[in-house]
Amino acid sequence: MKYTFYIYCISVFGFLNYMNQEKPLKQSIEDGSEIYQDFCLQCHLDNGKGVANVFPPLAQSDYLKNNLKASIRGVKYGLRGEITVNGKSYNGVMTKQGLDDEEVADVMNYILNNWGNKAEEQITESQVMQLEKI
Ligand code: HEC
Numbered sequence: 001m002k003y004t005f006y007i008y009c010i011s012v013f014g015f016l017n018y019m020n021q022e023k024p025l026k027q028s029i030e031d032g033s034e035i036y037q038d039f040c041l042q043c044h045l046d047n048g049k050g051v052a053n054v055f056p057p058l059a060q061s062d063y064l065k066n067n068l069k070a071s072i073r074g075v076k077y078g079l080r081g082e083i084t085v086n087g088k089s090y091n092g093v094m095t096k097q098g099l100d101d102e103e104v105a106d107v108m109n110y111i112l113n114n115w116g117n118k119a120e121e122q123i124t125e126s127q128v129m130q131l132e133k134i
Contacts, residue, residue: 025109025122032110039097040107048115054092056085059115069131072123076104077133101128 023031040058044050048059058064063085064071073079078096082089099107102125112119 022122022124022126025113028106028109028122029113031103032106032108033114035099035103035107036110039099040111043094048111053088053090056083056088056090056092058111058117060117061085064111064117072104072108072128073131073134075099075107076101076128076131101125104128 022028043055044058045055048057050057056063063083070079074094075097076099078094080093082091084090105123105125105128108123108128109119111117112123
């Protein structure tokens, strides 16, 4: 009985350890690409350029670059109100897309490393988890 408990503890620990591991950036970007096609492309378009005055661009977006946390929050919880992206003002509504923290991290890594964008750091699931709604 004691032995079984011991085995149980080891496997739970092993599982938690496995769950805690972040996936490699390349894999995250690949997964993010699929999420982008399903959830974001309809507004921000395949080329990431969005639609002038309606849906802001993600490609070369200064907002995304300079307001990374706000952008992640926006994808996780939704974004509304006036923002300026590359000198153009937008005052629209992006509803939350219902992605879990891992999916938010993946899609962020995709948009941050596509269309000429280049992120300095990988967005991790735990970073997304820690972002609270404001
Ligand atoms: C229904 C249309 C729609 C969908 C779908 C959508 N967005 Fe948005 N997104 C918007 C609008 C509108 C804004 C600007 C909101 C505002 O004016 O405050 C925005 C803003 C943003 C911004 C910040 C501004 C910028 O251009 O840098 C990011 C980043 C972003 N969206 C990423 C995503 C990602 C990633 C997805 C998919 C998971 C997604 N969006 C899905 C409409 C959408």
